Amino acid sequence: MWRYRLAWVTLLAWAIASPEGRAQLRWTQPGGRPESISPKTFLAAAKEASSYADYDTGRNVTVGRARLGRAVARSERTMTRFWRAVNALGFARTREDGRYLRASERAAAYRRHGNRQLRMASLRDLISPRNLRFVHLPSEGGLKAPEAFSKEFKHQRASAQERASAPRPHSPDSGLQNSRGTSRRGRVIWGRQMFEFARAVRDRLPWLHQVHPSSVARVLEQADVDPARWEAGDLTRRLEQELRFRANAAKFGQRPEAAPRAYRFMNPAEVGDPLGYTRWLLAEYIDPNEPTLTEDRALYRAEQAERAAAQLALVDDRTAVEAAVPRRPRALKLEAERAERDAERAAAARAAALSPEEFSRLRAESDREIAEAARRKRRGEG
Secondary structure (H helix, E strand, O other): OOOOHHHHHHHHHHHOOOHHHHHOOEEEOOOOOEEEOOHHHHHHHHHHHHOOOOOOOOOOEOOOHHHHHHHHOOOHHHHHHHHHHHHHHOOEEEEEOOEEOOHHHHHHHHHHHOOOOOEEOOEEEEOOOOOOOOOOOOOOOOOOOHHHHHHHHHHOOHHHHHHHHOOOOOOOOHHHHHOOEEEEOOEEEOOHHHHHHHHHHHHHOHHHOOOOHHHHHHHHHHOOOOOOOOOHHHHHHHHHHHHHHHHHHHHOOOOOOOOOOOOOOOOHHHOOOHHHHHHHHHHHHOOOOOOOHHHHHHHHHHHHHHHHHHHHHHHHHHHHHHHHOOOOHHHHHHHHHHHHHHHHHHHHHHHHOOOHHHHHHHHHHHHHHHHHHHHHHHHHHO
16 A cells, blocks of 8 residues: 555655666557657656545546546546556556446446446556655755665664554454544544445545545544434435525525525536535535434334324224114115125126026026916916
């Protein structure tokens, strides 16, 4: 890992100050064509590329050659030369090469950030070679060749040498992985709940995609945003609601002191300080003393469950009361008529299900019974 961004850029500048380092900026392709990159362009691209790395480790650089080239006003081919030289000097390593995305990956990328993405940039880590050490720069003058400043390595401070050689203190307590603690000065080990909450917030706010979740967790803690009271989607939704409310208030004159501008999230390309902008949004629009959207939704669901339980109890009580009350004669008559209609429908259904031969036989028998009843009636009348 690197120690920090400025140290990595400084070591890279000292590395190309020597003839051996300058030689890494010029090479010959297998076909015999010479390739090179100027030290000025090399350092400008290195400074820009280091801004995309994780602050604490220097890892996870996913910036593409096109974006990096636009930042330093150079072509993609020049950025290819830059990464080739950085790898040759030992200040970077490529963990995964860039490639074209598959159809499912393109669909997932579009759902995540709303843009059509065809390619994936290479995943790189910016590292510091083990054989290099920090030196005290002279108070005057510029860069010196290694022959001129080799004595500087012999006069480093004893305290710096002790800190570099001393092993890092490590606590055997495994509970530090699940609670807030420190492994070294300035670094905080966040609990799993807070770390996952910060990662989810980072994924939902586009200007924080290049920021480490630990830095986001620090900003959330300073703003008194408790992951036990918030969900990441509810937090971003509350920010959007507050921005929309203030935009409407400014539009219709309900807040004359507010500027009549559109309250919205800034374009990620316009955000120079992602953590500072996030800190301002949380301080401006999030009140730790007010109920959160997560708590409101939980309260609403509890009320809905209580109301549903009360309605079920009321239905049960009404059914019991109706069963205890004696039925009226009209209700009994209606029930008898309903049963008779049901019987007629059942007989018609059975008749429709009979075969033609069976239906003809039953009809002949019915006709004989009707004729016999008519004859008996006439005899009785005579």
